[in-house]
Amino acid sequence: MNTIQCTINGHNKTIESPPMKRLLDVLREDLHLTGTKEGCGEGECGACAVLMDGDLVNSCLVPVLQADGSKITTIEGLAIDEKLHSIQQCFLDEGGAQCGICTPGMILATHHLLEKHPQPTLLQIQEGLNGNLCRCTGYMRIFKAVQQAALVGAEK
Ligand code: FES
Numbered sequence: 001m002n003t004i005q006c007t008i009n010g011h012n013k014t015i016e017s018p019p020m021k022r023l024l025d026v027l028r029e030d031l032h033l034t035g036t037k038e039g040c041g042e043g044e045c046g047a048c049a050v051l052m053d054g055d056l057v058n059s060c061l062v063p064v065l066q067a068d069g070s071k072i073t074t075i076e077g078l079a080i081d082e083k084l085h086s087i088q089q090c091f092l093d094e095g096g097a098q099c100g101i102c103t104p105g106m107i108l109a110t111h112h113l114l115e116k117h118p119q120p121t122l123l124q125i126q127e128g129l130n131g132n133l134c135r136c137t138g139y140m141r142i143f144k145a146v147q148q149a150a151l152v153g154a155e156k
C-alpha cells in the first residue's frame, strides 16, 4: 500500500492504495465518484477522462501513484451546489447526452478544449473531442452543445 495525496475537485485527499491501482477504480470504488465512467478500459474511448493538472487524461491508464501531488477534476467537480456548469447545461439543452456513458468524458474534454480555444471552429471541436467516442448521438448534437457552450462563455 502507498499513501497518495492529491486534490480532487478542490478537496485535499489522502488515499491508501496499491500503487498500480487504476485512478479510475480509486475514483469510483474508494472515493465513490461514480460520475467517471468505464468504457473500453484500454485508453481508447475517453469515457473515463478526467482533468489532471489541467491535462485531459484517461483515468483507466493512470496508476494512482502517478496522481500523487496532482490536482484532479472529475465531472462531480464542475457543478456548483445544485447549479449545473454551463457546459453541462448546454449538453442537456442540445441533446448532447443520450445513454450518458460518454458524457462525463465529453464534458471534461469540452472544458479542456474551451480553455485552449474559447471560440473553437468546428474542426477544432472535432479535434478536441477526437479521443472521446460516442455510440449514441452521431456527434452532431455534441458538436452543437460545444458550440452553444462557447457562445455562452463556458470557459469562465
Ligand atoms: S475506459 Fe478509459 S479510455 Fe475507455
Ligand code: FES
Residues within 6 Å of the ligand: 096, 097, 098, 099, 100, 101, 102, 103, 133, 134, 135, 136, 137
Ligand atoms: S451518449 Fe451514449 S455513448 Fe455517447
